[in-house]
Amino acid sequence: MTPTETRPFVDFDQVWLAYNEELLAKENFAVEDINLKVQQGEFIAIVGPSGCGKSTFMKLATGLKMPSRGRITIDGQPVTGPLKISGMAFQAPSLLPWRTTLDNVLLPLEIVEPYRQQFKDRRKEFEERARKLLESVGLGGMEKKFPWELSGGMQQRASICRALIHEPKMLLLDEPFGALDAFTREELWCTLRDLWEAQRFNVILVTHDLRESVFLADTVYCMSKSPGRFVVRREIPIPRTRDLEVTYTNEFTDIVHELRGHIGALRAPPRAGLTAVTPPGGQHQRPGEAGSTVFPQ
Numbered sequence: 259m260t261p262t263e264t265r266p267f268v269d270f271d272q273v274w275l276a277y278n279e280e281l282l283a284k285e286n287f288a289v290e291d292i293n294l295k296v297q298q299g300e301f302i303a304i305v306g307p308s309g310c311g312k313s314t315f316m317k318l319a320t321g322l323k324m325p326s327r328g329r330i331t332i333d334g335q336p337v338t339g340p341l342k343i344s345g346m347a348f349q350a351p352s353l354l355p356w357r358t359t360l361d362n363v364l365l366p367l368e369i370v371e372p373y374r375q376q377f378k379d380r381r382k383e384f385e386e387r388a389r390k391l392l393e394s395v396g397l398g399g400m401e402k403k404f405p406w407e408l409s410g411g412m413q414q415r416a417s418i419c420r421a422l423i424h425e426p427k428m429l430l431l432d433e434p435f436g437a438l439d440a441f442t443r444e445e446l447w448c449t450l451r452d453l454w455e456a457q458r459f460n461v462i463l464v465t466h467d468l469r470e471s472v473f474l475a476d477t478v479y480c481m482s483k484s485p486g487r488f489v490v491r492r493e494i495p496i497p498r499t500r501d502l503e504v505t506y507t508n509e510f511t512d513i514v515h516e517l518r519g520h521i522g523a524l525r526a527p528p529r530a531g532l533t534a535v536t537p538p539g540g541q542h543q544r545p546g547e548a549g550s551t552v553f554p555q
């Protein structure tokens with residue numbers, strides 16, 4: 259293998275972030291000592307209790323925030339400002355109500371260089387790209403509709419298309435399906451799975467839903483609360499392509515239970531339990547047993 263093949267796509271090297279100078283002076287960090295290496299095309303999920311620093315991690319990964327300490331390298335480049343190679347989607351789809359679905363999806367191409375300069379000349383081609391993307395997530399024929407004419411699930415599909423229209427190398431999703439009902443959410447898992455399998459961009463997915471993380475990700479990271487740091491890394495060995503049927507298998511539910519054990523331990527005061535967690539059912543692996551890496555505290 260050449261060095262390029264082994265080089266991680268995302269590399270967080272001892273990254274700490276305090277939100278301002280005052281907090282830094284008090285050593286009050288929102289996230290601390292984040293070490294993370296993500297391979298090209300890998301799909302990772304981050305789970306952890308509310309307020310632990312998941313969104314802060316996302317701001318660091320997109321270059322919206324600079325670390326107080328440590329280094330972040332993405333696609334071989336040190337991160338020094340907002341990244342163009344990423345697309346983002348959040349819990350609220352945040353589509354512009356005065357734009358049609360198609361025009362919402364086209365928005366990043368009107369804003370982000372080099373597309374911005376080319377937008378007028380290449381408009382037809384860009385529209386075709388947007389149509390294809392909408393078609394691939396089941397929104398063919400909805401191009402002319404306004405966001406308020408779409409269901410919540412449809413809006414979220416459109417917002418994922420908007421995040422992917424400039425063909426980013428990295429897709430960042432912060433609780434993208436949190437506001438949806440269980441059936442729609444599972445449908446969108448499959449939509450995301452299919453897009454990822456076709457294009458193999460890197461995905462960082464933040465979610466509270468452990469089933470979602472196990473269904474979609476190659477690797478799941480658990481974050482501890484305040485200050486946030488990664489405390490568990492769990493590879494998901496379930497073969498792809500994964501169908502929803504897999505969520506009813508013992509292998510799947512065992513991993514979900516194991517992760518729930520980790521999260522339960524993280525919520526128990528004070529930093530207790532990492533060595534003595536019995537997940538629901540009692541029979542499952544404990545943190546640190548086969549399959550998980552428990553990072554030093």
Ligand SMILES: Nc1ncnc2c1ncn2[C@@H]1O[C@H](COP(=O)(O)OP(=O)(O)OP(=O)(O)O)[C@@H](O)[C@H]1O
Pocket residue numbers: 277288307308309310311312313314315484
């Ligand atoms: N702009 C900010 N200024 C100061 N502190 C902040 C700021 N944004 C977040 N924080 C703090 O950083 C910590 C992590 O917040 P963050 O939003 O990353 O949590 P989270 O894991 O995304 O939570 P949730 O699951 O509820 O979305 C919290 O203690 C929060 O109060």
Ligand SMILES: [Mg+2]
Pocket residue numbers: 312313314432
């Ligand atoms: Mg958040």
